[in-house]
Amino acid sequence: MSWSEHLIAVPVVLPLASGALMLLLDEQRLALKAAISVTSVFALLAAALLLAMLAEAPIGRVYALGDWPAPFGIVLVADRLAAVMVLLATVLGLAAMLFSLARWHRAGPRFHSLVQFMLMGLNGAFLTGDLFNLFVFFELLLTASYGLALYGSGTPRVRASLHYIVINLTASLFFLVGVSLLYGVTGTLNMADLALRIPAVDPADRVLVEAGAAVLGIAFLVKAGMWPLCFWLPSTYAAASAPAAALFSILSKVGLYAVLRLWLLFFGAGVGGELLLYGGMATLAFGIIAVLASQELGRLAGYSLLVSSGTLLTAIGIGNAAVTGAALYYLVVSTLGIAALFLLIELVQRSRGPGADMLAVTAEAFGLEAEEEPEEEPGVAIPGTMALLGLSFGCCALLVAGLPPLPGFVAKFALLAAVLDPAPIALTAWSLLALLSLSGLASIIAMARAGVRIFWASEERSVPRVRVIEMAPIAALLALCLVLTAAAGPAMRYLQDAAHALHTPAAYTDRVLSPQ
Amino acid sequence: MELILSLGIGVLAGSGVWLLLRPRTFQVIMGLSLLSYAVNLFIFFMGWVRGGAAPVVQAGAAVDFGRFADPLPQALVLTAIVIAFATTALLLVVLLAARGLTGTDHVDGRESGE
Numbered sequence: 001m002s003w004s005e006h007l008i009a010v011p012v013v014l015p016l017a018s019g020a021l022m023l024l025l026d027e028q029r030l031a032l033k034a035a036i037s038v039t040s041v042f043a044l045l046a047a048a049l050l051l052a053m054l055a056e057a058p059i060g061r062v063y064a065l066g067d068w069p070a071p072f073g074i075v076l077v078a079d080r081l082a083a084v085m086v087l088l089a090t091v092l093g094l095a096a097m098l099f100s101l102a103r104w105h106r107a108g109p110r111f112h113s114l115v116q117f118m119l120m121g122l123n124g125a126f127l128t129g130d131l132f133n134l135f136v137f138f139e140l141l142l143t144a145s146y147g148l149a150l151y152g153s154g155t156p157r158v159r160a161s162l163h164y165i166v167i168n169l170t171a172s173l174f175f176l177v178g179v180s181l182l183y184g185v186t187g188t189l190n191m192a193d194l195a196l197r198i199p200a201v202d203p204a205d206r207v208l209v210e211a212g213a214a215v216l217g218i219a220f221l222v223k224a225g226m227w228p229l230c231f232w233l234p235s236t237y238a239a240a241s242a243p244a245a246a247l248f249s250i251l252s253k254v255g256l257y258a259v260l261r262l263w264l265l266f267f268g269a270g271v272g273g274e275l276l277l278y279g280g281m282a283t284l285a286f287g288i289i290a291v292l293a294s295q296e297l298g299r300l301a302g303y304s305l306l307v308s309s310g311t312l313l314t315a316i317g318i319g320n321a322a323v324t325g326a327a328l329y330y331l332v333v334s335t336l337g338i339a340a341l342f343l344l345i346e347l348v349q350r351s352r353g354p355g356a357d358m359l360a361v362t363a364e365a366f367g368l369e370a371e372e373e374p375e376e377e378p379g380v381a382i383p384g385t386m387a388l389l390g391l392s393f394g395c396c397a398l399l400v401a402g403l404p405p406l407p408g409f410v411a412k413f414a415l416l417a418a419v420l421d422p423a424p425i426a427l428t429a430w431s432l433l434a435l436l437s438l439s440g441l442a443s444i445i446a447m448a449r450a451g452v453r454i455f456w457a458s459e460e461r462s463v464p465r466v467r468v469i470e471m472a473p474i475a476a477l478l479a480l481c482l483v484l485t486a487a488a489g490p491a492m493r494y495l496q497d498a499a500h501a502l503h504t505p506a507a508y509t510d511r512v513l514s515p516q
Numbered sequence: 517m518e519l520i521l522s523l524g525i526g527v528l529a530g531s532g533v534w535l536l537l538r539p540r541t542f543q544v545i546m547g548l549s550l551l552s553y554a555v556n557l558f559i560f561f562m563g564w565v566r567g568g569a570a571p572v573v574q575a576g577a578a579v580d581f582g583r584f585a586d587p588l589p590q591a592l593v594l595t596a597i598v599i600a601f602a603t604t605a606l607l608l609v610v611l612l613a614a615r616g617l618t619g620t621d622h623v624d625g626r627e628s629g630e
Contacts, residue, residue, distance in 0.1 A: 132592055132595070136595065136599070139599045139603070143602070143603060143606065146603075146606060146610075150610065150613075153613070154617075155617045155618060155625065158610065158613050158614045158617050158618075158625075159614060159617075159618065159624070159625040161610060162541070162610055162611070162614050162623065162625075163623070165603075165606070165607050165610060166536075166544055166548065166607070166623075169548055169600075169603055169607065170536065170548070170551070172599075172603075173548075173551055173552060173555045176555050176558075176559060176596055177555055177558060179559075179592075180555075180558060180559040180562045180589065180592070181562070183562055183588070183589065183592075184562035187586075189588075
């Protein structure tokens with residue numbers, strides 16, 4: 001086995017090791033922890049990039065843990081979709097981590113370990129080829145996310161997290177019921193093996209398999225935020241601290257990833273497609289109304305996330321490889337855009353105070369006031385802060401609404417082009433066209449309204465103190481989006497290949513189950 | 517045996533769902549615990565339950581694997597129990613924090629009349 005064979009395990013092992021190492025360090029040694037954490041995430045980024053480059057079409061690499069062959073042992077599978085998701089998670093982790101270095105990582109203990117464990121859970125969930133292993137990684141990332149949702153404490157966070165935790169624990173129980181039903185009928189937990197055995201199931205037991213898959217689907221759709229399972233999402237995300245919320249923007253994509261992967265693998269775009277299609281449309285419609293109705297910026301971002309979830313669910317539900325490819329591009333772009341928005345909101349609202357007040361309170365509670373006071377720090381503040389923030393906010397608005405020149409437009413255009421491609425255009429395609437255009441309109445109205453209130457209204461306000469280390473991750477995320485516009489061709493081809501691989505499950509099962 | 521187990525799971529799950537929908541945080545956590553017992557039993561049940569057959573394979577004799585319970589769901593249950601235990605402990609801490617911060621044990625952090 002060459003070194004590159006072991007590369008697949010790196011995205012799981014590296015964050016686990018660095019997160020565990022930081023647990024052993026004393027709480028006062030923040031600088032050392034930050035150094036370990038940032039180094040580890042940069043190494044992870046390199047590994048994820050390498051993994052994405054090495055993931056050949058149609059199906060990437062398979063890594064048998066402990067060298068136990070596939071249906072018996074647990075495998076990690078790095079195909080293009082998994083590699084892209086790992087890369088996306090790592091980029092968001094890096095952005096959140098750098099952003100937190102300015103002040104947030106001081107607001108409570110164990111921030112860096114929580115982020116690392118969350119990255120480990122995310123990467124594991126994307127890479128695993130085993131259903132029960134997926135459950136374990138889901139639980140890991142959720143447990144870390146409970147910690148991050150509560151991070152910084154304060155009444156609104158605790159109140160929102162209570163709902164968040166209870167709902168996700170219930171969803172985990174659904175997950176277990178679904179897994180055990182599937183296991184009871186098919187006798188396997190390996191995803192590739194399940195894909196082979198499900199079509200061969202005795203017709204009398206078929207209904208049990210479909211019920212199991214439906215129960216499993218509920219667990220994923222709660223995470224993805226499909227209407228009517230989504231009411232917990234905006235309040236939790238709005239209440240979470242900025243770096244945590246930015247990381248959470250990929251959390252709903254984990255649910256979508258699991259739906260996409262397992263649905264296509266088990267049922268090949270068959271059973272349940274209508275549910276995804278109409279559920280996605282309902283989510284989209286709910287998101288549009290909610291975006292227009294939301295007053296706070298945090299909730300606006302949360303509802304934008306629901307709009308993106310709805311769009312993706314509808315596109316997945318159409319069950320066509322070309323549409324799925326465009327949807328994957330939209331997934332990457334919208335996740336980056338919304339993460340940047342969550343980070344930006346904290347900076348914009350700093351002058352208004354609620355977040356800052358809470359920070360001061362928690363710093364007191366943890367006895368951290370002896371340390372340097374963030375407000376009086378001489379750190380490099382940026383001149384023309386408001387102009388820069390306004391520009392970034394405008395970019396986020398264009399990205400979320402899907403207007404040129406940012407890649408939100410390319411993504412929506414590709415999606416609609418793929419949906420409207422076959423000559424007799426179906427009614428669902430027209431409704432998706434209408435909903436997508438409406439969602440863009442609603443987003444731009446809501447964002448413009450918020451932007452005018454913040455940046456142009458003449459009321460007296462203090463200019464927020466923003467440090468380079470806080471602005472840099474936002475600028476980097478937006479720059480990455482610009483790169484994705486410039487390189488839309490190659491990126492789209494890569495993701496189209498990923499989508500075609502998803503729509504031909506035979507290649508996946510052959511690769512996983514054939515002895516190497 | 518199967519009827520007793522099914523009824524047991526049903527009663528546990530039903531009480532769990534009812535408690536989960538109650539407004540007090542303590543009732544919610546009890547409901548979640550009952551539900552997770554129900555789900556654990558359910559997974560266990562998937563490995564099949566039989567009595568009277570010792571899980572011993574005699575050397576040389578032909579083995580009928582259909583007589584034995586499947587050990588894999590038992591391993592899964594073990595994992596599920598550990599995870600449920602940890603998350604319940606975490607939830608308890610959050611409940612206490614919420615009680616302390618909001619001054620009420622209502623799940624929304626305020627009494628419904630307010």
